[in-house]
């Protein structure tokens with residue numbers, strides 16, 4: 328093959344089937360696309376031989392938030408904090424330990440609500456590992472047509488729809504339709520995965536580390552494609568990544584997870600410019616530390632996170648927090664109304680003047696963990 332990836336992928340996707348409004352919209356803009364209430368997933372830890380339960384990994388623990396129509400909600404946090412488990416719960420790919428979902432006003436799997444099947448059609452997912460999610464023995468046009476075929480769409484119609492989708496993601500169906508996954512680059516495979524996820528015309532797309540395995544320039548192209556598709560197809564995104572830079576590029580709001588909990592949520596501009604939780608401040612500071620032009624002396628958060636099978640008492644971050652006091656281990660910080668998407672919330676005693684923390688209510692900016700050049704300036 329003499330052409331490079333950019334020769335193929337810089338082609339502007341064709342979007343001739345753009346819907347004017349979304350006839351599927353029920354409650355209007357003011358009604359969240361998805362309400363997530365008290366979501367929990369505890370994986371049992373069993374003893375070998377008799378399989379007796381001896382504890383649980385609290386991968387997602389009482390998580391509540393809303394996803395607004397048309398927004399990109401970025402989800403960040405260290406590896407193991409529960410991001411992928413949350414993604415799978417949002418798609419209902421595994422049973423919930425607790426909690427429930429309301430999709431555009433309809434409770435999911437409740438009496439007179441949406442069935443799981445109806446719900447799943449509206450929510451699709453793109454994973455990091457682009458190779459393993461495509462069948463190596465299937466031409467990509469058939470991989471993209473697979474979902475509609477499973478929903479009883481005739482073969483010829485499903486293939487036509489698949490060809491249109493390949494076009495939408497910037498891959499010429501004539502050139503790529505008959506190819507097999509091993510004949511594609513990583514970026515092209517991820518485009519096919521996006522086409523596949525779009526095949527059932529979902530309203531919500533969950534992207535779990537979807538560009539994390541790609542080279543920077545290819546990742547940037549795929550991110551631009553995602554922005555473009557979102558505008559034209561009335562999509563809403565949950566964009567999950569451990570890379571704060573990538574999340575910042577795409578997101579309207581940010582949700583920060585630590586040990587299975589939401590520790591901060593708010594408009595992206597607020598979270599990035601004035602993070603309230605010491606953990607978010609540390610994540611942002613460590614992002615700066617990876618930038619060679621703005622190196623900082625020491626890692627802002629030391630050590631690994633504790634095990635989600637045995638989370639610390641009180642504030643789960645107290646074992647690593649530079650501002651930890653006795654009250655932090657004794658009492659779990661309050662969290663405000665996570666159903667109000669406009670407010671910027673943090674699960675930290677510092678933000679609550681009545682918490683009993685000696686620094687509570689002090690100007691938060693003076694507590695910011697910043698790179699030396701910013702603090703020295």
Ligand SMILES: Nc1ncnc2c1ncn2[C@@H]1O[C@H](COP(=O)(O)OP(=O)(O)O)[C@@H](O)[C@H]1O
Pocket residue numbers: 370384385386404405406407408409410411412413635
């Ligand atoms: N199927 C599973 N069984 C048991 N533990 C799991 C399972 N899936 C994830 N976990 C645990 O749940 C926690 C959260 O994992 P995960 O959601 O993959 O985090 P992240 O995507 O943020 O890296 C981790 O401690 C992980 O080991």
Ligand code: SF4
Pocket residue numbers: 604605606642643644645646648649650651652655660674675676677
């Ligand atoms: S509650 Fe205490 S330990 Fe937890 S983040 Fe706030 S200051 Fe740190």
Ligand SMILES: [Mg+2]
Pocket residue numbers: 410411412536
């Ligand atoms: Mg993950």
